[in-house]
Amino acid sequence: MTQHFAAIEGLSPLDAARSETVVRIVDLKRRFGQTPAVDGISLTVRKGEVLGIIGRSGAGKSTLIRCLNGLERPDGGQIFVEGREITGLGERELQPLRRRIGMIFQHFNLLSAKTVEENVALPLKLEGRPNAERLKRAGELLELVGLADKAKAYPASLSGGQKQRVGIARALAARPAVLLSDEATSALDPETTRSILALLKDINRKLGLTILLITHEMEVIRSIADRVTVIDAGRIVEEGPVWSVFAHPKSEVTRSLLGSIRPQLPEQLAARLRPSGREAVLRLDISGEAARRPLLSELATSIPGRFRLIHGGIDHIQDEPVGTLFVGAATETGGIAAVIEFLNHRGARVEVLGYVADNV
Amino acid sequence: MSQTMFDLLLRSLWETVLMTAASGLISLLFGLPLGLALIATDRGGIAERLWVNRTLGAVVNGFRSVPFIILLVALIPLTRLIVGTSIGTWAAIVPLAIAATPYYARIAEVSLREVDRGLIEAVRAMGGGCWAIIREVLVPEALPGIVAGFTVTLVTLVGASAMAGAIGAGGLGDLAIRYGYQRFETAVMVAVVAVLIVLVCGIQWIGDRLVARLDHRA
Numbered sequence: 001m002t003q004h005f006a007a008i009e010g011l012s013p014l015d016a017a018r019s020e021t022v023v024r025i026v027d028l029k030r031r032f033g034q035t036p037a038v039d040g041i042s043l044t045v046r047k048g049e050v051l052g053i054i055g056r057s058g059a060g061k062s063t064l065i066r067c068l069n070g071l072e073r074p075d076g077g078q079i080f081v082e083g084r085e086i087t088g089l090g091e092r093e094l095q096p097l098r099r100r101i102g103m104i105f106q107h108f109n110l111l112s113a114k115t116v117e118e119n120v121a122l123p124l125k126l127e128g129r130p131n132a133e134r135l136k137r138a139g140e141l142l143e144l145v146g147l148a149d150k151a152k153a154y155p156a157s158l159s160g161g162q163k164q165r166v167g168i169a170r171a172l173a174a175r176p177a178v179l180l181s182d183e184a185t186s187a188l189d190p191e192t193t194r195s196i197l198a199l200l201k202d203i204n205r206k207l208g209l210t211i212l213l214i215t216h217e218m219e220v221i222r223s224i225a226d227r228v229t230v231i232d233a234g235r236i237v238e239e240g241p242v243w244s245v246f247a248h249p250k251s252e253v254t255r256s257l258l259g260s261i262r263p264q265l266p267e268q269l270a271a272r273l274r275p276s277g278r279e280a281v282l283r284l285d286i287s288g289e290a291a292r293r294p295l296l297s298e299l300a301t302s303i304p305g306r307f308r309l310i311h312g313g314i315d316h317i318q319d320e321p322v323g324t325l326f327v328g329a330a331t332e333t334g335g336i337a338a339v340i341e342f343l344n345h346r347g348a349r350v351e352v353l354g355y356v357a358d359n360v
Numbered sequence: 361m362s363q364t365m366f367d368l369l370l371r372s373l374w375e376t377v378l379m380t381a382a383s384g385l386i387s388l389l390f391g392l393p394l395g396l397a398l399i400a401t402d403r404g405g406i407a408e409r410l411w412v413n414r415t416l417g418a419v420v421n422g423f424r425s426v427p428f429i430i431l432l433v434a435l436i437p438l439t440r441l442i443v444g445t446s447i448g449t450w451a452a453i454v455p456l457a458i459a460a461t462p463y464y465a466r467i468a469e470v471s472l473r474e475v476d477r478g479l480i481e482a483v484r485a486m487g488g489g490c491w492a493i494i495r496e497v498l499v500p501e502a503l504p505g506i507v508a509g510f511t512v513t514l515v516t517l518v519g520a521s522a523m524a525g526a527i528g529a530g531g532l533g534d535l536a537i538r539y540g541y542q543r544f545e546t547a548v549m550v551a552v553v554a555v556l557i558v559l560v561c562g563i564q565w566i567g568d569r570l571v572a573r574l575d576h577r578a
Contacts (some may be wrong), residue, residue, distance in 0.1 A: 097405035112501060122483070126486060
């Protein structure tokens, strides 16, 4: 009885104590014809965390997320949701399990013939809950997503952001153990994207909801994920806490995905770089301790030369400072080696991008 | 136009309305499930059964290829079995319904096929089975098209019922042929055509109004 109760509520402390892992994927494989879409992915999603999966389009992330609720059948490997293996289950056995997994979509997928309220209540209708209970729950959820006044409206009259809020309310209706987000903000403008992500983060904190999201935008990962998994060609190329992956990207794919949100040397400056010159242009990647200390001032007092900040900045990801600075260093002959050594010693990663003849 | 002629016109109108409404209702009752079966069993459908799909498709196409006037005669034994007679208004309803059912099934199928696959996916993802998808997604989402298609079917039935005069079913078409055409009574012809125009416009108007009320997509 207790177990049964916990399974329905999903958010009860009993459940939390019993298992920390909500989703576990072991060596998942799925191929379409000869092309592997998912090629041996293993990962776990822990209770209450936001795991972001990022990759370029065609990396296999959609296939991966669709395997999780059985919309896609894997060719190999295992998937466990709340400790129960779902791979190999038939369509009928999958149905009650899918109610434990909420999902939101890029194009919202709201039913046009139903009102907002009916859309949100639909998962409960499928569970066979009485109408009064469904409407009560729908009302609470619309309150949560800030659309209580739109209960009787039809989706066609809502904006994109409002539609996704309804989508989120609907996904939460049956009190799922995990929320899957399939590019949920990709069809929205930047401002609406921010408000939807803020809502998801808020729900994650308030309800302790576990979220697994896939995206191709690092900005999404940066704003709400706790951990990130980068996949490419159906394989995991990198994973870890978001700040650490942002601070020390190991793979080329990650670096290129990060490209759009990390500071880059402005093009007109890059064009003026020469193999030698009076002033070296350095790229400093700093995070954690190195980013907290007065690095540039220490540099200036330890090594003779003129140092100036050209471009860049420090961002805070999960309360960890992560930054990229472009610094011009004019030192005596041979001084650059000392500068690099000094900075490396203090935990900064340094790259000499080139030299400029005079002030840029 | 004489009083007798006027009574005849009224009776014919009633016969046409009866034939159209009864056979229309039957075609809706059987055609919609048939249309659902056609898309559900098709490749990638919610209950993929290719051999069922092929069989249903062949039967539908078979009935649709037979000219109505031939069907009217060919179905006489069946009509006699169901209605007890092979002549009269009620007797005409059987072949009319049998011709309209596969016709409407195809029209419904087109509307049902246009339902966004993402919606079906969303309901599957929330644990809905085949029946839930039909009830919550396919039928409600395609309803404007289903109603619009039913309007088209009714108008087609008004036309087809004219041929039912061949088995003594009466109706406006029959009146127009026997009095207006064969006896050169132009006034009757004009009156019948006028009534038919009003009838068809009325059906179309009600259908359009209903569609506008049901459609929440835009």
